[in-house]
Amino acid sequence: MSFKEMDWQPLALVPVLALLVLPFVGSPSTWLTLTVAGLAMGMIIFIIASGLTLVFGLMDVLNFGHGVFIALGAFVATSVLGAMGDYTGSESLWRNLLAVLPAMVVAMLVAGAIGLAFERFIVRPVYGNHLKQILITMGGMIIGEELIKVIWGPLQIPLPLPEGMRGSLYLGDAAVEKYRLIAVVVGIVVFGVLLWTLTRTKIGLLIRAGVQDREMVESLGYRIRVLFVGVFVVGSALAGLGGVMWGLYQQNVIPQMGAQVNVLIFIVLIIGGLGSTTGALVGALLVGLMANYTGFLVPKAALFSNILLMMAILLWRPQGVYALSK
Amino acid sequence: MTQLATHDLTVRFGGHVAVNGVTCAFEPGTLTAIVGPNGAGKTTYFNLISGQLKATSGTVTLGGRDLSGASASERTRAGLGRAFQLTNLFPRLTVLENVRLAVQATRGGTHRRGLNLWSVWSDHADLLARADELLESIALKDREHELVANLPHGDQRKLEVALLMALEPQVYMFDEPTAGMNHAEAPVILDLIRKLKADRSKTILLVEHKMDVVRELADRIIVLHNGTLVADGEPAEVIASPVVQEAYLGVSQKEAA
Amino acid sequence: MLTRLLSNDYPRSRVLAVILLAIFVALAVTPFAIPGVKALNVAAKILVFIVLVASFDLLLGYTGIVSFAHTMFFGIGAYGVAIASTRLGAGWGSLAIGIGAALVLSLVLAAAIGLFSLRVRAIFFSMITLAFAAAFQTLASQLSEITGGEDGLTFKMPEVISPSFDFELFGQAYDGRLLCYYLLFVVATVLLLAMLRIVNSPFGRVLQAIRENEFRAEAIGYRVVVYRTISSVLSALFATLAGAMLAIWLRYNGPDTTLSFEIMLDVLLIVVIGGMGTIYGAAIGSALFLVAQSYLQDLLKLASGAVAGVPTLAALLSPDRWLLWLGLLFVLSVYYFPTGVVGRLRALRAAAPVRSPSLPAAPAASPQKRVQGDYVEN
Amino acid sequence: APLAWSQANEIRIAHIYSRTGPLEAYGKQTQTGFMMGLDYATGGTMAINGRKLVVIEKDDQGKPDLGKSLLAAAYSDDKADVAVGPTSSGVALAMLPVAEEYKKVLLVEPAVADSITGDKWNKYIFRTGRNSSQDAISNAVAVDKDNVSIAMLAQDYAFGRDGVKAFKDALKKAKIVHEEYLPMTTTDFTAGIQRLIAALKDKPGRKIIAVVWAGGTPPFNALADADLQKRYGIEVGTGGNILPAMTAYKRFPGMEGATYYYFGIPKNPANEAMVSQHYKQFKSPPDFFTAGGFSAAMALVTALKKTNGDATAAKLIPAMEGMSFDTPKGKMTFRKEDHQAMQSMYHFKIKVDPAFPWGVPELVHEIKPEEMQVPIRNKR
């Protein structure tokens, strides 16, 4: 999409929202803290939702089991980081990263591998049928969660943030947690890679076409099955990465953590419009900001802020902010 | 006299004007063929009349009643019937159920247009009888219990027409009813249309690319080109006109001569 | 007579008819045939779920609307009874008021949702109802003044259907719970037959048409909005009644009991196991599922005892991991019962004569039309 | 009949708890403690007056309706004489009327809601676990000084609100300047913390954020990351918790609060026995809810010994009212009025010890039952 053709309105929504609430918040430093934290939170949400933009957004698979890969990633991280106490205990950010990076890689590999099996046994029979997808992936989710309990136990496991990533940085009077800044960097990388793959290669097109008419794509000579498997695996791996980020953010992990974020990430995708990576990013940022602003201004409404946001967006654009064609 | 008329009917998709200020009236007892190149706006014109699309401007009236603001279902109940160019049925219901649904859709009766919650569907024998009759007329009676999804394309096209017949509207709109239909089968449909014509009280609109069919059936031809009505008149006269010869039939003046 | 009762919608399979009859008889005699509180509780829950699941089938199987907010109405019914009985004291009057108020609230909400469902894509609609249901559950626990919050409400029932009402029958001592059970039994039977009647009415057929092809249903003259809304409302009202039944039986209600997503999932699973769009599936599915669910842990206890020596296997078979097996049930039921028990049984019968109509096409045969409203006509 | 005979020779105890569900981790600790406690209290015989103790375990999955039917089934189908449990307050509240219907004792452990021994109470109900008021009052006692400003941070539901209310009622000197309720599912605390800072930062004297939080994502890491102590001189205070949750306490050396139990604090034979037994079996110390289960077992055995093994409510209730018994937390007493066990709580201060993955609470002061005015809220 060229620069000119780009639809800027949804992107503008983010700064507009931020500026709109400034007078209500009053103190600029508080506003800054809330805004930066909200944006960074949005980035974390984007990372955990990014896998689903592929699986649900593009492949049109209503994967309720997505959360299980998030949990899996987080639990794998506890094992990896637990074994690398030297590195996580160090005050040096670089040594910390040396521990966190392998944790991410291993989590992605494990989640990807499980994703492969998940696609084969759970998802493959139900492509194209939402209802069955809901049921079977729900079953997959329950099984996955229970298996996590069998392996790691049903208890909450602490996942302490490495020393060097703790604490905050200060912009004047406003505090920003260091970890959130790291999340922003990771989020931008994920976003960039996804966007590039989907717009600069034929993969995005093929998946969208495959969802509409699988047989036709095969008749054109593409091995759509292999592609779908691949995309599903990547989606699962991204969920694993999201799990590491989310687990480190919460600093403890429970087997149910995947189920807990399920609704949230679905909301993000709906706001963003199915299949749009940029939309998912916008959705995540809006959700992050809204949560903080309402939490500060009208805490009672914070519980419903996501839903209200989603309703408002759908009234404006019933297909989400960036709907693919149509 | 119920007369269908469109006045200055226009629809725009972004910058593209698909139907451009078409004013035209259709009299009962006449079969009007609408011809024009692919993308000329024929189907879109139908969509505007039957309410599948909302017009950007202009009006649709039936017997003097303005239907411009009415929904598709309201227009159908008012007497505008329509068959689709791409087959559009209820795939996982049987052939018989498809037709019966159409029979009950526009007529009152104890079933109250399908709003009756508390009677048993199979008790409405009058619906069944009418549906049977229709299936007989399109030679699909022997497949009446088959799911529509399993019918070959040609039979689905026939069923598409049967649904329109079942509505018994004032105005019949056929959109390429014989496309994809074998020459052994097409006459079944054409016979039905002939019978309708004989009735003399119905208004019939027909979009068709097969000129032999048009020549035989049409009392009048209108030509759409780029959304605009460019010719209207006696079949022979219109077919001979240069617009049709060149833009539509692809015959250059020389060849025609 | 039977034809009238069953609205001319026979099970259309001998095995199916036998199973249905067996379930009916079993439920009718449970209090006398099987001793114990647990069996009675399971049977009562089956009765409630038959109504709940059938009401959902009306929406999902017949109208093709995937809503996750169905338990909301279930909850409204239960809260109606709970709140009225808590506030106004035990009595038939408060039951009537509670159920009445609940029905009205459900009607309004369902109509609103039905109208809204037309605005957005089907898949979005499902996700929205998911969020909506979650919000409603939160709301129910937030309004703790009225609803008792997380802890829920415990209340009493009219004397005759309470455990404290003792009476004698054929020389045996019984209490009011027996009467309560038969009250539920009669209500469930009547409601199920009513729903069977509705889906086999001309209205029911139009719903199926809308499910199949909304665009065309509108084109042949049906006001889809109206039918959809009525269907939403009807299914919500039946769910509300199911909720009331549950509250009457349990004499307790709380957010987890009637509003949780878990129940929604159970309902979905039961519909699919039983067979979507059949109503009968609700009865079979509920009986199968609830019996399995209630006795799964006991069963696993036996199994894990048997393999106590094998560590991993024992861990997997531990009664604490019963959900694992439930999850497996989800997966397997989609694998092996794509058309549900009812569909399976009917297909068995139909398989004999060649070219029989009710045989479903192979799954891959018809490329799935994705979402309603995708029919872009030209 | 042999069945009747064997039952006559048994005392059947139903333990209903969350073997699965969200509180699975807590429920299992209770069960471990309960079995250890029975073993310890009967001197390893698992019998009282020649009658064997039989424990029937049931899984309520954290669902009140299920708990209710399980209890009914336990009393009626399984012929349980008494029942113990459950883990969640919601389940407990649904169970209370069942005990009354069947006229059998229900010993509540560890559900905490005040109303269990408050307005929803009936005479068949006893509780060894602490109630919300005891929690809150002891925590209040730990910070109640002159010139202290407190902002409360609590979960927005019954547990949080009750806790804050009881805490407020118990304060005599300190001032509450703000109450912040956040949804139970909160994961991002930025907004809440900003509101707390705004409420507290300009207050004179000691400034404390008192946290009432159970389960979910606790706010401690977020509070620690905000550097409140350094930037605004704001401290954080909270009660005890299970050990995994106390890893976050490591970031608050010196934090004060009051806990129900930490294995290193009480010094008595029962606790020593439990700790060593637990290390032997699991290679880890007993936790919060283990102690509760152990206490319930000791209460039950003490009562049954008093009635010579008669487990009918008619005998048990009078025996238990006012009864004192030993537990890992020292002596507890069932108060006659509402059957709540009065017990010590522990005012602690967190120390960071690299040997433990969690922040170690060191005893500052044992708050004896006499020091706490726990209100009686039931109607007899």
Added chain:
Amino acid sequence: MSDNLLTLSGVHTHIGAYHILHGVDLAVPRGQLTMLLGRNGAGKTTTLRTIMGLWRASQGRIVFNGQDITALPTPQIAGLGVAYVPENMGIFADLTVKENMVLAARGARNASAIDQERLQWIFSLFPAVEKFWNHPAGKLSGGQKQMLAVSRAIVEPRELLIIDEPSKGLAPAIINNMIDAFGQLKAKGVTILLVEQNINFAKRLGDTVAVMDNGVVVHAGAMKELAENEELQHSLLGLAL
């Protein structure tokens, strides 16, 4: 040269419990245009889908270019140089016309990588494809969709074109263009297999013809022969060519 690019021998196909093809024998000579005719429901579409591997033959053999493709997966069959236009056209409605074309051009990563000369040729045959290049394909008119479907099949050189009713819904002028196009393709050595109802088409283009009924081929031979023999036409098709 009379070697056959594609031969079906004794092909049976079942769909679910239905037995649709009862031993189809069909030969498609290399470099020629073969017409497959028959009543509605005769099994023409099923035959084409079986060739593409979209339905599986339960019996019999399908050989393409000397290679047995009976059990090959669809993408591999397509990869051998077969282009297929299904009865329902198989348009990706959510994608633009351009994107539809890019997908059809297997060698091209984006629109600019499509062979420009060929593309211009397609534009000249089907002006609508150029005109609506950036529009969602789902919004095209019925005939325009058909043009797009055929354009996709010829955007790159293929050995065999299989098209189910190419002229359906097209205006006469466009049908003429298409007949020209097939003529040009044939001249380049492309083999074509068409299911077609349009007589003009059949008469003007067909080299060989096969007539199906009830799931078997009941007549096969040269087009000319059938066109000249009215009796045969009546008995086979109930129509006059």
